[in-house]
Amino acid sequence: MSLNIDQIRGLFPVLHQEVHGKPLIYFDNAATTQKPKAVLDSLLNYYEKDNSNIHRGAHALADRATRFYESTREAVRDFINAREAAEIIFTKGTTESINLVAQTFGRKFIGKDDELIISTMEHHSNIVPWQMLCEEKGAVLKVIPINDSGEIIYEEFEKLLSPKTKLVSIVHASNALGTINPVKKIIQAAHAVGARVLVDGAQSTSHLEIDVQDLDCDFLAFSAHKLYGPTGLGVLYGKREVLEAMPPFLGGGEMIREVTFEKTTYNDIPFKFEAGTPNIGDVIAFGESLKFIKSLGKKAIKDHEDELLSYANELLLPIKGFIPVGTAAEKVSVLSFNINGMHPFDVGQMLDAKGIAVRTGHHCTQPLMQRFGIEGTVRASFSVYNSKSEIEKLAEGVSQLARIKNK
Amino acid sequence: MSTIREIQDEIVSEFEILGEDRESTIFYIMELGGNLEEFPEEEKKEENIIKGCQSKVWLIADEHDGKIHYKADSNTDITKGLISLLIRVLNDRSPEEIIQAELNFINRIGMGNIIGSQRSNGLAAMIQQMKRYALAFQTKLNT
Structure with a gap:
């Protein structure tokens, strides 16, 4: 049975706010997840x-x-x-x-x-x-x-x-x-x-x-x-x-x-x-x-997060200048990437201006970044309360930024 | 040549035109980076780096006829834009002017809010380094 995401979102007070005049889209879940009201x-x-x-x-x-x-x-x-x-x-x-x-x-x-x-x-x-x-x-x-x-x-x-x-x-x-x-x-x-x-x-x-x-x-x-x-x-x-x-x-x-x-x-x-x-x-x-x-069940959570990740891949991979980092066959809902010609920190700040919270940098894995020969990545990580429409907003944002340097 | 105060006033009014929209303000800052003079590749070395958390800035300076000329570059476009603003205000001035300059345009624009705390710290480090160069040239010119 699939989860009722609107209902789940209702349990998380912090999600219902605007940042910089835009509705908050919280994609920094690998850093920390938000807390339900019961907690x-x-x-x-x-x-x-x-x-x-x-x-x-x-x-x-x-x-x-x-x-x-x-x-x-x-x-x-x-x-x-x-x-x-x-x-x-x-x-x-x-x-x-x-x-x-x-x-x-x-x-x-x-x-x-x-x-x-x-x-x-x-x-x-x-x-x-x-x-x-x-x-x-x-x-x-x-x-x-x-x-x-x-x-x-x-x-x-x-x-x-x-x-x-x-x-x-x-x-x-x-x-x-x-x-x-x-x-x-x-x-x-x-x-x-x-x-x-x-x-x-x-x-x-x-x-x-x-x-x-x-x-x-x-x-x-x-x-x-x-x-x-x-x-x-x-x-x-x-x-x-x-x-x-x-x-x-x-x-x-x-x-x-x-x-x-x-x-x-x-x-x-x-x-x-x-x-x-x-x-x-x-x-x-x-x-x-x-x-x-x-109450939700780990399997239902995983199924929803997998769906978000594959939807994100579907929308983002075709964007010119989008470079995924980490394309393992088995993954949790973490999407690490770079935009050709842009520093991850700039991408993060531009997404923030759109209300989208992501993490940028080396993610406390400097030897891994060295292995890929990069300074860092932009990381969007999805949780159970994220929705497909939020992924669409991310794709729109990334696509707009990628166009600046990848015409 | 306009005074430091006049240039700061100009910058503030340019940002005022942009209004409250954060995205267009950041885009604007990124575009400003395009105004930077070309930075010599061989000067992109460790000793010229001002270290921020996520971005790198290279800054060099030389002196002609008692005026200091700065060149800078960065690995991020937003930071390039920020340093280009500093250079616009402080370039080709005497060490005394640079040392005494009060860079109030940063607060007047509300830059801290626009760029966040990490980059604000970086910006403060850039100003400090520019003033250090001025101090060094002042000492050199006076001896």
């Missing part, structure tokens, strides 16, 4: 009625806040089909989730001359933490090359694998290109040589069905704000046996079992990795984001 109401409701520090409070508010907080953990478990809620750790975002793994798993299990594998299309947040680790440990970072369509060359990945490989950290869906990587196959191959696998799900979790048991990944990192939820909140999923073997990340309250000045013993997972007062209000509101996604 905003939940935030306000928490601070108006339930605000309290969670766990160990001997009063009604603390009890309520704890229950709501933990019920989101359970909703996240359900969302990615983890075995148990204890495998869900709340963090500040995907970046912190990856850094947590680098600083704990990495520091304990990766040593001199060990190898880590990432791909050419990683976001800086899945490059830099590993470079820092490699520098500290004398380990080696290997990079899977990609082809001109923006797909990893799987055979080259297989060649990089060896008994020295300790970790493969790979993006599920590229933020800059939209490419969906064959992570299940990658995980199987990595496991065959005894390596662990982290999947960067920042872009994939909002578009694709995710089943961590089926994928068999060791870690999955993602952010709430790209899933119609609040900013400053993310998730790290890890298999119980891996999380238990890892040392803690930050020291402080909540993560301890017992503290004496001689020795501290640590709490069980997930609390071992949640030192200090967590982001309670946002976690609770994130529960509403997950309800929203569930």
